[in-house]
Amino acid sequence: MKYPSKIIKQKQTNIEFANRGMNLENDLNSTNEYYLEKNIAIIHKKPTPIKLVKISFDNEKNAKINEAYFQSPSTTDYNGIYQGAYLDFEAKETKTKNFPLANINKHQIFHLNKIIEHKGIAFLIVRFSKINETYLIKGEDFIEFVNANTRKSIPYSYFKEKCFLIKENYLPRLDYIKIVQSLYFGGNYEKNN
């Protein structure tokens, strides 16, 4: 049986889109659930912003959205509280060797900058999915890199040298709070340990 090439292309795109970034998101969600259960930190993923176009109503309680579109986020995906402090981060997964800066929009950079200015804890979690390594990069370092460089991506070597490898475990999956504790609340965290 022959399919028109257009249909096949569309199917492949669906699968790609559906899986994109889901592994890191799932790992972070399960980590945040663990932190909540163990009373370590209260961190939630914000819902994806959606522009509603058409809504129908059976009654006031049963609204059905018939047409809507994903919106570009103006802030980061995750925020919450740890040790009384405000904590805010964006998480991105990339299949490329280096981290493309196009992954983070200018509103998000503005937002991270603002959080730092207001004495919050801001960072990015970046996963290189091909080699399965996940790094925490401090917001301060990320913004410094963006301002000092005309490059369109942050090289993997930068992460290797200056950022903090988050080891994968069974529970919690990605213990990034350990790194936050050491970076912002004292104690030493050995890079890439």
Add this chain to the structure above:
Amino acid sequence: MKYPSKIIKQKQTNIEFANRGMNLENDLNSTNEYYLEKNIAIIHKKPTPIKLVKISFDNEKNAKINEAYFQSPSTTDYNGIYQGAYLDFEAKETKTKNFPLANINKHQIFHLNKIIEHKGIAFLIVRFSKINETYLIKGEDFIEFVNANTRKSIPYSYFKEKCFLIKENYLPRLDYIKIVQSLYFGGNYEKNN
């Protein structure tokens, strides 16, 4: 011209639903924009959580949502940072004389409790839309009321006596940070002033 009664009913419901709670939300959004511009605080409304059912794709960048439903939020609507502290609140508008507790779900009460436990600032902003009065009720007081009472609503008199009237201004529209500053960072705030 005659309309079938069913269609008219549906139209009215639409209008009611669309306007419900929008005034308070607009006032808070414009207040938060003012705080952002003036560098006073960084507070955002979280997007409404939506359960996606059907999505179609023109290509990877043009996803169209064809069927989706509103979900009940598991946290509060607003959070952010003020003076380095984590701040979290829910905002509700009511047309009734007293404030029905059914407006706040148990996940949200759990969440407010957790925020207080982790030394964050948690509160509710409640507007009585018929008399156009907006109050800040501390999370601690709200939870104490819920735990100590079997009532299904918080009487207006409770707000009048124990909570903090947020005066309406031109700019910022609802200066709730002034009350937060006085309640959590020292200084006196005269009730209902």
